[in-house]
Amino acid sequence: MAGNAREPGVSVASRVLAVLGAFDASHDRLTLSEIARRSGQPLATAHRLVAELERWGGLTRADDGAYGIGRRLWDVGTLARVERDLRDVASPFLQDVHRTTRETVHLAVRDGLHALYVDRLVDRTTAQVLSRAGARLPLHATAVGRVLLAHAPGDVVRAALTDPVRVTPHTITEPGRLHREVAEVRRRGFARTAEEMTSGAWSVAVPIALPGGGVVASLGIVVASPRRDLVRLVPVLQVAANGIGRELPPGWTPT
Amino acid sequence: MAGNAREPGVSVASRVLAVLGAFDASHDRLTLSEIARRSGQPLATAHRLVAELERWGGLTRADDGAYGIGRRLWDVGTLARVERDLRDVASPFLQDVHRTTRETVHLAVRDGLHALYVDRLVDRTTAQVLSRAGARLPLHATAVGRVLLAHAPGDVVRAALTDPVRVTPHTITEPGRLHREVAEVRRRGFARTAEEMTSGAWSVAVPIALPGGGVVASLGIVVASPRRDLVRLVPVLQVAANGIGRELPPGWTPT
DNA sequence: CCACGAACTTCCACTGAGCGGAAGAGGCTG
DNA sequence: CAGCCTCTTCCGCTCAGTGGAAGTTCGTGG
Structure with a gap:
């Protein structure tokens, strides 16, 4: 009976990008909940995407749990x-x-x-x-x-x-x-x-x-x-x- | 009868990241085919992802068709x-x-x-x-x-x-x-x-x-x-x- | 002028990856 | 210790994503 009412028409890629878009000059460190809120996604969804981004090096997680943009994205941006x-x-x-x-x-x-x-x-x-x-x-x-x-x-x-x-x-x-x-x-x-x-x-x-x-x-x-x-x-x-x-x-x- | 033999276990997020990963210091401009080849994905798949990234501003396409990292990623990296x-x-x-x-x-x-x-x-x-x-x-x-x-x-x-x-x-x-x-x-x-x-x-x-x-x-x-x-x-x-x-x-x- | 190849774009029906509500775990506060 | 918050994990349903193939565009050379 797992609930489900997936909002249709939203691609996974755009969700990933929404996560990145949650960061800006005055929000360069965000907790998971903030990312979920700012990217307009359910917590569980944000959690999964963030974990994947972190694994890749696109996000880093500080000791206090807050996420920031990672080295990998920094150097991609550099290009x-x-x-x-x-x-x-x-x-x-x-x-x-x-x-x-x-x-x-x-x-x-x-x-x-x-x-x-x-x-x-x-x-x-x-x-x-x-x-x-x-x-x-x-x-x-x-x-x-x-x-x-x-x-x-x-x-x-x-x-x-x-x-x-x-x-x-x-x-x-x-x-x-x-x-x-x-x-x-x-x-x-x-x-x-x-x-x-x-x-x-x-x-x-x-x-x-x-x-x-x-x-x-x-x-x-x-x-x-x-x-x-x-x-x-x-x-x-x-x-x-x-x-x-x-x-x-x-x-x-x-x- | 659309063919299908999707390689299992590969998340969409990782595909998006693979596209970004195709770029590096000595490959900062890539054509669609090069992206597909370097990220190990079928052309059609790469095409879809690249298009979405471009729409978001993560990639830009030059007049000659080659893609490069876009402004949006640059400033995310900056953070x-x-x-x-x-x-x-x-x-x-x-x-x-x-x-x-x-x-x-x-x-x-x-x-x-x-x-x-x-x-x-x-x-x-x-x-x-x-x-x-x-x-x-x-x-x-x-x-x-x-x-x-x-x-x-x-x-x-x-x-x-x-x-x-x-x-x-x-x-x-x-x-x-x-x-x-x-x-x-x-x-x-x-x-x-x-x-x-x-x-x-x-x-x-x-x-x-x-x-x-x-x-x-x-x-x-x-x-x-x-x-x-x-x-x-x-x-x-x-x-x-x-x-x-x-x-x-x-x-x-x-x- | 047309055949050929390479790069790109679009199409579409099948299916498993992604979804997200819910429940559980941990932590802080009053 | 109850209340509240954030984070993590679980799982079965379903539609977004998939990729082979066909179509398009462009350049080349015979």
Whole structure:
């Protein structure tokens, strides 16, 4: 009489992926029950899948019973090709920028309606105000995001600027003003934000374009004080951005 | 009369994982047929799984039809906790070392019988002689590997030094000599290699230990010429390694 | 121009792998 | 020690998954 009312139409593969999807930047350690809840699966089902993933090395279980992403998935992820090309090419330039400015440097691409941070460089002394690599932040409230938006298709811009989230008291959320701001970014070639994503963080960013002209990523810098001369750093970023663009494989596209 | 002779005992989850397992450092782009072959599955089966993975964002398909690891898996991998803690803590120190020496810096942990490179910093100008982050190299032929070996359990040392692979003409492969070398590394606190893994690459490495004493990782530097004074860099590495060890969460362990 | 092969995509009916409710085990708390 | 939580194990029903085969697309060379 074992009960059974299996929800139909759900493939096993998608259940496995739902388990992985239960993890995100703010939930990188989950107990079995949390995984079950977040992936929308019965406990017993989650249990079986999690056990299998753990056996393979995709998940690891800590002493306290919580699961985390395992080494095996880490290194599979490492193989993601395009982000890797970009990171490899960009890495020395990020170091150059960091060396001359001593500030936090960010490299981001657009992923749908988010800025995806593919690399960053922080100073040991600097407060860890911002996103780790792999983080996704809204396009409208970050300098790199605005740059990416300024070079995105019209429908993406419209979607991103419809009902933008207020993140801090300084976040600009009026669509009209954001549209003007984005146009301005396109015109002058760099974006600027002041405490719109994180209190105590000011930022500038420039586009990274291929020699052909397509903008594929954005390079930004974040400082922890409202420096009047932040725009003076723009040329430094531009030199680095040009260098990165030139060294990327010709037809490079994100994803 | 659809034929059917399903191989029993193979779970769907393991099939999905087999697909992911088909990718590795030297096979980061695969066609459907290659995936099917490498994961040991019928083409139709691989096709279905791959399609589902692609829909989720775990794989991406390039214009030429080849599949690669997708963004979604990249960022799930990014969440792997422990390596991330280590990388986050170590990153500024790697930059310090790189800034003062201008040489390639490597951070590795032991994963079974391999040195797993969790981070690296290369100079733009330096020849890209070595491993990317995520690479696994043999323990016996790399400086970081020898350091890790010097602080590994006896059975690991024996396993690693049984029939060691010859990678270059300079690779030391006599087990006896390697055992003595490893003991020497443990005694003097750093390891040194000369073109044993890559021709034209010389290296030194030191252990990263927790305040409690356990060695959890290794920090190394690689140069492209046989500098007599390579050992002079050891103190720099040690300062950085001590700093990393101190900042790691108290009971930190790899994996 | 067509035959051939290789890689990919779609189809479909059979069947065992997966399902999940339930019960049991362990652990913490008041 | 009762109540509550999380985790683990069990098991018989059933539908999701399976994979051979046929169809499609593309490139090659005769």
